[in-house]
Amino acid sequence: MGKLLRVLNREQCIGCYSCMFACSRVWYQAITVEKAALRVKNYAGIEGAFSIRPCYGCSDPDCARACPTQALTPRPGGGVLFDETKCTHCEACTQACVPDALQWDHEKNVPIVCRQCGVCVKFCPNGVIGMQEIAPAAR
């Protein structure tokens, strides 16, 4: 049984984006939040609250179903695998992801797929996200 990324304590998020910087840094050697495979969304005003949108590692992913060319395929253990050579850049995958967790790489024009590696968790200072054992039936 593999571990999957989960939001454990949304209300503890301070909006530092450290998780997104970590993901971009480790996987793309890019100093940015924009390459990250998860999003911390913030809302206007000092009423500030955050919504965290990680890849949930679905067992029957909507994004893969939406992909017309099978560039995205279900990954054993949850989530998806991406074959860039098959991608037609249609963005159907990101539109199919209801929580808007699947991110789009505006530079390369391809989806940014989560590897469920947990590096984002290592750089969260407040225990907002974590890697958890999720039974296949619950994915």
Place this chain on the structure above:
Amino acid sequence: MPTFRLLDIDLTTGTTRVSDVSDRFEKYLGGTGVATSLLLETPAGLDPLAPEAPVIFAIGPFSAVFPVVTKTVALFKSPLTGNLGESHAGGRLAMAMYGAGFHVIRLTGRAAFPCYVTVDEDRVEVHRAHSLWGSSALAAERILRDHEPSSFKRSIVRIGPAGERCSPIAAATVDSSRHFGRLGLGGVMGSKNLKALVVSGGRYWPVTEKGKYNAFYQKIYEAVVNSPAMKKYHDLGTAMNVMPLSRINGLPTRNFSQGFFEGAADISGETFAEKHLTQHLACGHCQTGCIHMATLRERFDPEEHQYKTFKISYDHELVYAFGSNLSIQNPEEVLRLLLQVEKEGWDAMSIGVTLAWAVDAFQAGHLTAKETDGLVLNFGDAATYDKMLHRIKAGHNGFYRDLEKGAVFCAKKYGGQECAIAFGGNEAPGYMTGLFAYLGYATGVRHSHLDSAGYSIDQKVLNEPKPDEELVQGLYKESVWRMALNSLVICLFARNIYTKEAVLEGLAALGLTGWDEARLNATARRIHAMKLRYKERCGFRFDDLALPGKLARVISGNGQVTSERFARQVAAYRDLAAKDAGELPAEYR
């Protein structure tokens, strides 16, 4: 090696221009150093509210790249002091400018209509915004976030109605309750018909020195998250200063009448945390989360059970300005007043100190019921302060319109100059710890407690007295070193993490070569000299600095501070600065 670009926006013509300013970053590091060099190239004698007067936003090579390097520096000519206008703000602006691909954004001119500007990488547009004019600083952000969607993280800098009226104590607000508070940037933006600036983009630097970069990043991250260095700031925040300062007679109370506040426990960091703290927020790429948000729930219908709830940020300076210094010890009253200040977009310290002057001036007979139109001004009377703020906002009469011009202006016009607690024209921050707090405010290039942290020297010498002559050298040294930190635009809360050694390691990790300690120090001295050159060109003289009369009578945390002792050390500071004047680049002499 990274390149650095400047975006010029002319609001008069709506034209833009991009230039490579990497050579300036090589010379002056970035941030305040680069922005000062640009400001020095403006004609002498400009009216701060003239179209030609620039607003320069700048970040540095560490911005968005390493943790806690979250600030953006704004340089402009201050309509409050008439010389160097410099203010720093956090939020997401530094990250957004980096993402847009501009380390410097310079706005000049005046739009023919109320406008806001969007910068989304190279797409720069000036939008008509009549409908936005008059909106509060909070509403403007909500509206623009809806109206200007972006694929990238955005930052929104905007002014409230106070800025639209060109108040010289108006702030510019950034994202969730961060501010370019001091010295009147809001008024300068208002003079340009500029309600807001929205910045976004997805540009980035690749990690080129992977081993060095990751090792340095990890070291800083550990220091920020797991060492005691930042604990104070994310635990109680700077409001933890309230009680200890009062205990040492260093908390300004009733317009600096005394340093002990009998109600300190009621407005302390501990009390705010227990009663009102609802959430911590962070600036983009800072794991500390020092922004303390308070919630206040109030019943608004006496007949029915109807409630409203608002959130507002607080810290030491706000608690001082609307708590002890106005003698308000009810935290709910402090929060209610701060909400008004936040919406209208004033600098909280400046408007608070100006209200405190008004009470003193009223009680001394310089102001009468004729000016206040019937209001009786007393310390501790939050309901009257609330009315005063409403009257300033409404432009009730000449007196209330004058109040948003600051304490020095008002005292000159109405009297009570000794009670206008300002240094170099800027209303004082929340420490009356002694001579070095005052000297820091006076001699600092932006007349801020953050220029040289004199309040910290005062507190150290309580246990270990040293001669003034020795301490003033420490004050000068600190103010110079902060030029380097402010050019990298590191949040000063992390000043003990970003030591000289760490700064050099960080520069190397980005492939910025050729920096050593000597060069770093010389660059800091040069930038300090450039700022003083700009100030002098605008008419600033160290010899004109005076201790507000009232402060020479009251007892500070370190006893009485006489005007003579103050003047002696100002002169000593002036002489130290004069020795470094040789660092000034030839083109600015």
